[in-house]
Amino acid sequence: MAVKIYAQGFDPWQEVQAYQNAARQMAGKFGATNVFIGTMRDFNEGDDVKSMHLEHYPGMTEKQLEKIIAEARRQWSVIDALVVHRVGEILPNEPIVLVVVWASHRGDAFDASRYIMEALKSKAPFWKKEALLSEDQRWVEKNTDGYKRE
Amino acid sequence: MAVKIYAQGFDPWQEVQAYQNAARQMAGKFGATNVFIGTMRDFNEGDDVKSMHLEHYPGMTEKQLEKIIAEARRQWSVIDALVVHRVGEILPNEPIVLVVVWASHRGDAFDASRYIMEALKSKAPFWKKEALLSEDQRWVEKNTDGYKRE
Amino acid sequence: MTMSIKVRYFASLKESLGRSEDDLEFTGPVTVKDIWCRANVGKPAPDNLLAAVNMEYVDWNSVVRDGDEVAFFPPVTGG
């Protein structure tokens, strides 16, 4: 299990591969991997977004993410999990968050991965401030519920 | 949208990156990517599995996978989707299936990816035959329901 | 008028029948079920056997036309 906070850009595919290759004891044991990547878009709520600043609460962020993963492991049969999250200045098309869950069965991989993402969105202390193309800046006020159908 | 059937081993991370890099019009537009990878395990139903042969119905397999993706796009707001599936001789720890969904929002990415996997498991004409360490061979008889909690 | 129908078998069904296809000729309208019966005289179809015509899943009462490809196979186990 690992939680990583990066102040610089990261390649999510590289992260997953490096983690999986290092976890040699998993080879042949996991049947299902679910990966979620949140990527910065160049628009939000109808406005063009130029960049974003992601603030966090060092220490609490890691602590909460570790608790979220531990809770996912209590609820589902999870072999391993990885969460990577960016902070600092982020540009459109850059990854913001990576969640990976390895499990024996696909139901557990999907459920645990989604649970981690939803819990992260509601509990991990990160805050986004958008810099618009119009030169305005604004704090993102609230995360939406990812389980709800629109 | 792409459906690929490979008779040789493939690197799922390489596949996703290559597809995403080629789809330049997506850059900055997708906020959520969900990836599912099914990997061959070295055990199944209590037995050690040495290798697996995956048979398919060329033509019908592609047709059914394309229909499944089209149905996912009708039900959810999906920007793009990719499905890659192995056939032929497969060894433990090798990827069998890759499903990727790009969407604006995470709910759509998770739901559509899971829908595609479940539909693939119940509708795409593939059949697995396991070669056990005991030298026995056996056809896998039935796929389980991935939505069901055990 | 004579109809030519190609019949294909897959996976464990192909193994147990000992062949992967049949080429059959019929006169007059036939259903998927008729095709199974003619191709496998005296052998009841295994439980859960699936049928496709021209690579689309069909009901066993579906009518088959000249030139159609009919396939029979066990439940699928991909993914």
Add this chain to the structure above:
Amino acid sequence: MTMSIKVRYFASLKESLGRSEDDLEFTGPVTVKDIWCRANVGKPAPDNLLAAVNMEYVDWNSVVRDGDEVAFFPPVTGG
């Protein structure tokens, strides 16, 4: 006995208060709510403001101890 409490503010709250932390001293038991009131006299806490003590979410009626780190921040928007 005197208690030293570090108070931290994040994101839009930090901006609107114009500072990121306070170091306060108290004598006797205090709750999270007491700390907000002392640190921000006459300013009601914004709706939905969250509170943490030692990096765990807490209720505003939680009792705070000597050496604790108390944090206030708006709803989180990561991911």
